[in-house]
Amino acid sequence: MSVAEPESSVDFFAGVLGWTVIAEPGGSFSGWVGDRLAAQIVAGDQGWAVFFGGDEVRELKVNSSVDGGRVLHGPWAPPPRSGEPCWVELSTGSPEDGYWCGELGWVSRDAAEDLVVFTSARHGDARAVAGRVLAEGQERWRPFFAVDDLEAVVARVSELDGRVLLEPATVPTGRVASIEGPHGGSCVLLEKPAGWGGAWAG
Numbered sequence: 001m002s003v004a005e006p007e008s009s010v011d012f013f014a015g016v017l018g019w020t021v022i023a024e025p026g027g028s029f030s031g032w033v034g035d036r037l038a039a040q041i042v043a044g045d046q047g048w049a050v051f052f053g054g055d056e057v058r059e060l061k062v063n064s065s066v067d068g069g070r071v072l073h074g075p076w077a078p079p080p081r082s083g084e085p086c087w088v089e090l091s092t093g094s095p096e097d098g099y100w101c102g103e104l105g106w107v108s109r110d111a112a113e114d115l116v117v118f119t120s121a122r123h124g125d126a127r128a129v130a131g132r133v134l135a136e137g138q139e140r141w142r143p144f145f146a147v148d149d150l151e152a153v154v155a156r157v158s159e160l161d162g163r164v165l166l167e168p169a170t171v172p173t174g175r176v177a178s179i180e181g182p183h184g185g186s187c188v189l190l191e192k193p194a195g196w197g198g199a200w201a202g
Helices: 005-015 098-105 150-159
Strands: 020-024 029-033 037-045 050-053 062-066 085-092 106-110 115-120 127-134 140-147 163-171 176-183 184-191
Touching: 005 020, 005 029, 005 150, 005 176, 005 184, 029 098, 029 184, 062 106, 085 184, 098 106, 098 115, 150 163, 150 176, 150 184
Parallel strands: 050 062, 085 127, 140 184
Antiparallel strands: 020 029, 029 037, 085 140, 106 115, 115 127, 163 176, 176 184
């Protein structure tokens, strides 16, 4: 995530998601859950960026790219722990599912009203890797983070000067809430996902 105030932003998300924070060279920070990297926070104004696994490192549309390194989170990684990324969803007013399927080898399927789930068989059996929802406004990939107690975490957001954009609600992915830090970086919280994608896991 790139935000104007990396240090206070990582403190906010660490307070909400329980990360252990490590200061990195150049004024950036990383948030960890145990021995797994959950996020990197750097100076900038782009918000969250999403990295997908692939063979050819390259930039993609919106706030995403392909990285050739080991995938840390996803349908073939260990199940998400509280505070870790557990899903990504593209919010867009003009869907271009063919672009994402062509770039990443995904298959799209209608899952619910205005919701498409992308699947991949990159490592064997097809599994849900990401979603796409129709929504007006800025086109962006939204990260989801696992939490054990949604109501308790949402209460901490306000205590730490963040904003609750969507109060806890049940959607096809599971029980969610949308939040934003005091310096930006909106994301979604997903309660007790069984695996990558919550209700889409398995």
